[in-house]
Structure formats: C-alpha cells, structure tokens
Amino acid sequence: MKKETLILLASIIVLPFVVRPAIATEIWIFAVFGLGLNLLLGYTGLLSFGQSTFFGSAAYVAGWLLKNYGINVFFALGIGVGVGALSALVVGYLCVQRSGLYFIMLTFALNQLFYFIAYQWTTVTGGEDGMPGIPRPEFLGIDFTNPMTYYVFVSILFLLALWLMKRIVESPLGRILQAIRENEVRAEAVGYHAPRFKLLAFVIGGAFSGLAGVLYAMLFGIVPLESISFVFSGNVVFATLIGGSGSLYGPIIGSFVFIWLSESMSVFWARWPLLLGVAFVIVVLFFRGGVVEAWTRLGQKFGQWRSSKQRA
Amino acid sequence: MAILETKSLSKSFGALTAVKDVSLSIAAGSLHSIIGPNGAGKTTLFNLLTGTFAPTSGKIFFDQKEITGTPANRVAHLGLARSFQRTNVFPAFSLFDNVWVAAFATGRSWNGLLYRKVDAYPQAAERARAALADVGLDKKSHQLAREISHGEQRQLELAIALAAAPRVLLLDEPAAGLSPEETRNMVSLVRTLKGRYTIVLIEHKIDIIMSVSDRISVMHFGSLIAEGSPEEIQRNADVRRAYLGGIAA
Numbered sequence: 001m002k003k004e005t006l007i008l009l010a011s012i013i014v015l016p017f018v019v020r021p022a023i024a025t026e027i028w029i030f031a032v033f034g035l036g037l038n039l040l041l042g043y044t045g046l047l048s049f050g051q052s053t054f055f056g057s058a059a060y061v062a063g064w065l066l067k068n069y070g071i072n073v074f075f076a077l078g079i080g081v082g083v084g085a086l087s088a089l090v091v092g093y094l095c096v097q098r099s100g101l102y103f104i105m106l107t108f109a110l111n112q113l114f115y116f117i118a119y120q121w122t123t124v125t126g127g128e129d130g131m132p133g134i135p136r137p138e139f140l141g142i143d144f145t146n147p148m149t150y151y152v153f154v155s156i157l158f159l160l161a162l163w164l165m166k167r168i169v170e171s172p173l174g175r176i177l178q179a180i181r182e183n184e185v186r187a188e189a190v191g192y193h194a195p196r197f198k199l200l201a202f203v204i205g206g207a208f209s210g211l212a213g214v215l216y217a218m219l220f221g222i223v224p225l226e227s228i229s230f231v232f233s234g235n236v237v238f239a240t241l242i243g244g245s246g247s248l249y250g251p252i253i254g255s256f257v258f259i260w261l262s263e264s265m266s267v268f269w270a271r272w273p274l275l276l277g278v279a280f281v282i283v284v285l286f287f288r289g290g291v292v293e294a295w296t297r298l299g300q301k302f303g304q305w306r307s308s309k310q311r312a
Numbered sequence: 313m314a315i316l317e318t319k320s321l322s323k324s325f326g327a328l329t330a331v332k333d334v335s336l337s338i339a340a341g342s343l344h345s346i347i348g349p350n351g352a353g354k355t356t357l358f359n360l361l362t363g364t365f366a367p368t369s370g371k372i373f374f375d376q377k378e379i380t381g382t383p384a385n386r387v388a389h390l391g392l393a394r395s396f397q398r399t400n401v402f403p404a405f406s407l408f409d410n411v412w413v414a415a416f417a418t419g420r421s422w423n424g425l426l427y428r429k430v431d432a433y434p435q436a437a438e439r440a441r442a443a444l445a446d447v448g449l450d451k452k453s454h455q456l457a458r459e460i461s462h463g464e465q466r467q468l469e470l471a472i473a474l475a476a477a478p479r480v481l482l483l484d485e486p487a488a489g490l491s492p493e494e495t496r497n498m499v500s501l502v503r504t505l506k507g508r509y510t511i512v513l514i515e516h517k518i519d520i521i522m523s524v525s526d527r528i529s530v531m532h533f534g535s536l537i538a539e540g541s542p543e544e545i546q547r548n549a550d551v552r553r554a555y556l557g558g559i560a561a
Contacts, residue, residue, distance in 0.1 A: 182402040191388030191417035
C-alpha cells in the first residue's frame with residue numbers, strides 16, 4: 001500500500017479518539033466537499049465562489065425527503081448526489097459562458113440567488129432558523145444514530161469519493177481539464193470544446209458537493225441556512241487553498257486544518273478566524289502550494305540537513 | 313486537386329479590413345507558402361481557416377465540403393492542424409503530455425474518458441511518441457515544456473500540430489525568433505514533412521520560402537497580389553514593390 005493511503009487510514013482510525021466523533025465526521029464530510037471544489041479550482045483553474053449552492057440545495061432536498069417521507073439513507077444520498085449534479089449543471093452552464101473575474105462573479109451571484117430562495121421560502125426551508133429534525137433512519141438493522149457508526153459510514157463514503165476522484169483526475173478527462181487550465185486557446189485548437197469540459201467538471205464537483213451536503217445534514221440533524229451561503233462557499237475555497245490546491249490530497253489536509261481550528265478554537269476564543277487569516281496570509285506569501293508544499297519543502301530541507309551531517 | 317479552398321474570403325475588425333476578398337486554392341500534397349510584410353493579414357487568414365474567427369464574408373472549403381464558420385475545436389477533428397506564431401504550448405506539462413493531449417483529441421475513441429488511466433490508450437501514446445520523434449525531441453519527452461529552450465519550444469509547437477495526425481498542416485512562422493542555425497534546422501525539418509502532409513506555410517523571411525515552396529501566394533494589405541511558383545514570384549514587379557514599400561513605410 002502507498003504511504004498516502006496508510007497515513008489516511010491511520011488518521012481515520014485515530015481521529016475519533018482525539019476529537020469528538022462529530023468533529024471527526026465533519027472533517028471527512030468537508031473533505032469530500034473540498035475534493036469536488038478542487039476538480040474546478042486546482043485541476044481546471046476555475047475559482048468557483050458558489051460551491052455551497054450545490055451543497056445546500058442537496059442538503060435541503062434530501063433533508064426534506066428524510067424528514068417528511070422517511071426515505072432510507074442510501075436513497076437520500078442518491079438524491080443528494082443527483083440534486084448536486086443537476087444544480088451544478090444549471091449554474092455551470094451559465095458560468096462557463098464567461099471567464100476570469102466575470103466567471104467568479106457569476107458563481108457568486110447565482111449562489112446569492114439560491115441563498116435568498118432558501119431565506120425567503122420559510123415554509124419549506126425554515127428560513128433563518130434552518131430546517132431542523134433531519135433523522136438518520138435505521139437501515140438493514142444498522143443504527144446510524146450511534147455517532148461511531150455514523151463516523152465509520154462517513155469514512156467509508158469519503159474513501160470511496162477519494163478513490164473515485166483519483167480515478168477521474170488520472171483519466172483523460174483529468175488531463176484535458178489541466179490542459180484547459182494551462183492553455184485554453186491551445187486546448188481548443190487541438191480539438192477540445194473547453195466550455196463543455198468545464199461544465200463536466202462542474203457537474204462532477206456538484207455531485208461531490210451534494211454528497212457532502214446530505215451527510216452534513218444528517219450529521220447535525222439540521223440544514224442551517226448558512227450551508228447555502230457564500231460564507232460556506234468561501235470556507236471550502238479557504239480550506240482547499242490552505243491544504244494545497246495543486247494536489248489531490250490538499251483539500252483533505254485543508255479540511256482537517258480548517259474544521260479542527262474552527263471547532264477547537266471557537267470554544268475558548270471567539271476571534272479564532274484571526275488564526276485562519278494568519279494561516280491564509282502565510283500560505284499566499286510563502287507556500288503557494290499550501291500545507292502539501294510546505295511539507296515537501298520541509299522534507300527536502302531535512303534530507304539536505306541529514307546528508308550534510310553525515311558528511312561532517 | 314484542391315484540398316483547401318477559399319472563395320472571396322474577407323474579415324473586418326470595425327473599420328479595418330484585415331483580409332480582403334482572398335480566393336486561394338491549396339493543392340493536395342503541396343507546400344504552399346503565404347508571404348507578405350508584417351500586418352498583411354497572414355495570421356488572420358489562418359485564424360479564419362482554423363475557425364478561430366468567423367469570416368465577415370466569403371466561404372471556406374475543406375476537401376470539397378464547406379466549413380465556413382466551423383469553430384476551432386471542430387476544425388481540428390476534420391484534419392486541419394495548426395502551429396502558432398507565438399509559442400502556445402502547455403507549460404507545466406511534460407513534452408510527452410503536450411503532444412499526448414493533441415493525439416488523444418483526434419484519436420479514434422474517447423471510451424473511458426472519465427475512468428480509464430491515461431496510459432490505457434496505446435494508439436494515442438504511439439502517435440505522441442512519433443510526433444516527438446519527427447521533430448527530434450523524443451529524448452526529452454519527460455522534461456517540462458517551460459524548462460526547454462525557445463528553439464525546442466518551436467519544435468514542440470510543431471509536434472503538437474503533428475500529433476493530431478492532420479491532413480493539412482498550417483504552420484504560422486515556425487522559425488519565428490530562431491537563430492540562423494536553428495532556422496536552418498527548422499527549414500530542414502519542414503522539408504522532411506513535405507510530401508507527408510499538405511502544408512500551408514506563413515513566413516516573411518523570403519529566403520526560407522523560396523527554397524522549400526511548391527507555390528507561393530503574396531499578401532499585401534489584406535489582399536492577394538500575386539501567386540505562382542518561386543521563380544515567378546521572384547521576378548514579379550508588384551511583389552518587389554510591396555516588400556520595398558513595406559520597408560520604406
């Protein structure tokens with residue numbers, strides 16, 4: 001087994017004993033959300049500031065069905081993935097018509113549109129109060145209400161999502177998306193219709209966001225209005241950049257840093273986002289590749305230091 | 313027989329007419345050069361032929377079929393590949409990945425686009441290797457495009473066009489910015505490609521053109537002012553005036 005896989009499996013086993021199981025669960029859910037964003041951000045070079053559109057839409061729709069019709073967990077996840085992909089298809093279709101700043105502003109504006117629908121439509125979404133009372137129905141005798149059971153369930157889905165994303169970025173599609181990021185004009189000239197591939201990246205990213213959205217709703221038993229807000233979209237961009245958008249594992253590390261910081265620091269220091277700001281400034285100024293780059297550079301330095309010591 | 317033809321092709325950008333009433337016929341298997349002073353409209357003509365811009369008026373035929381207004385990404389699939397005047401590669405990719413992307417685009421099948429490994433397409437890989445070998449970069453296939461010299465990037469530029477296995481190759485100043493020695497290498501490279509592809513070559517260094525071309529068209533201020541064999545063009549009074557006028561202006 002590869003080193004990354006081993007570290008990941010070890011973290012999954014150790015994590016719920018280090019932090020509360022709910023936080024451990026949230027870390028892997030947020031990582032799935034980050035994986036979806038990074039297909040756009042890291043691989044295609046598209047900064048989407050509207051990922052919570054797909055996350056929140058999926059959470060509301062699946063949450064509503066769970067609450068009112070008691071559908072089973074897997075069906076809810078399927079619905080979430082579908083809603084995430086479908087909303088990404090609509091939003092993506094509009095956004096890929098433009099590039100650069102206009103693209104970013106479109107993702108943001110459409111996010112706001114979805115946000116205000118959720119805000120106004122109080123009879124369904126609960127508006128500012130959110131949509132509480134989302135159950136985790138038992139399935140085939142598995143009791144998902146047990147925090148550890150749910151943690152294991154989420155971890156397995158996370159590993160599955162990671163495996164899927166790994167296949168996608170190592171497929172021709174992954175390379176074509178990177179080619180579009182590197183040089184869109186040339187990618188068109190050699191025969192790829194860039195908007196269509198960007199849209200495909202959107203839909204896949206949306207499906208991942210949708211999966212994360214439903215898992216999130218079931219974790220906390222509520223769909224907070226915040227889950228479809230631009231702040232949430234910003235959080236996942238933040239986390240991914242801190243982790244490192246140039247690598248498949250960057251968003252996972254980013255999710256760990258972000259959730260762990262926010263959950264552990266917010267308890268005793270209300271101004272904890274300051275820390276996040278500092279972390280972000282350090283990343284932007286010194287480690288453009290995020291924690292992943294910092295780690296590899298540290299490894300190289302250590303290697304040099306060791307070899308110079310051996311010589312001496 | 314003509315493989316690529318234009319009929320009264322024009323392109324205006326506002327008040328500026330960059331290409332004016334150009335009717336051109338490229339014979340299959342030939343090396344046809346388009347020369348003219350800077351700003352004569354050569355690159356704009358290429359942009360029209362490859363669908364980067366739609367013409368303001370006129371028609372384009374490829375293999376007897378009209379392709380006017382076909383967007384760039386579909387023109388590539390018809391068998392029309394181009395290289396760019398300004399190096400236009402994928403900087404963070406290895407040389408192999410640069411050409412692989414082009415080879416895969418026009419490859420026979422996109423099956424497994426989302427889940428098969430990139431190395432599971434032997435045909436595309438084979439074509440990519442052949443394209444690099446054709447331009448003499450096969451030994452550097454694992455280097456990154458941004459790390460090689462300008463001269464090598466010009467070769468890579470050509471290899472990306474070749475990897476699409478085109479029927480017609482449109483080369484936009486392949487020797488742009490090259491040293492005299494690199495230019496000689498590029499000319500001999502183009503000569504080896506002659507006969508394997510129909511080639512349309514833009515150049516404004518006349519000495520290069522005269523030695524390799526079967527036929528030459530001369531553009532000046534967006535219009536075609538002469539067409540003929542290299543000898544005929546050399547003797548043509550209008551051509552001399554256009555070039556001298558271009559320098560004097």
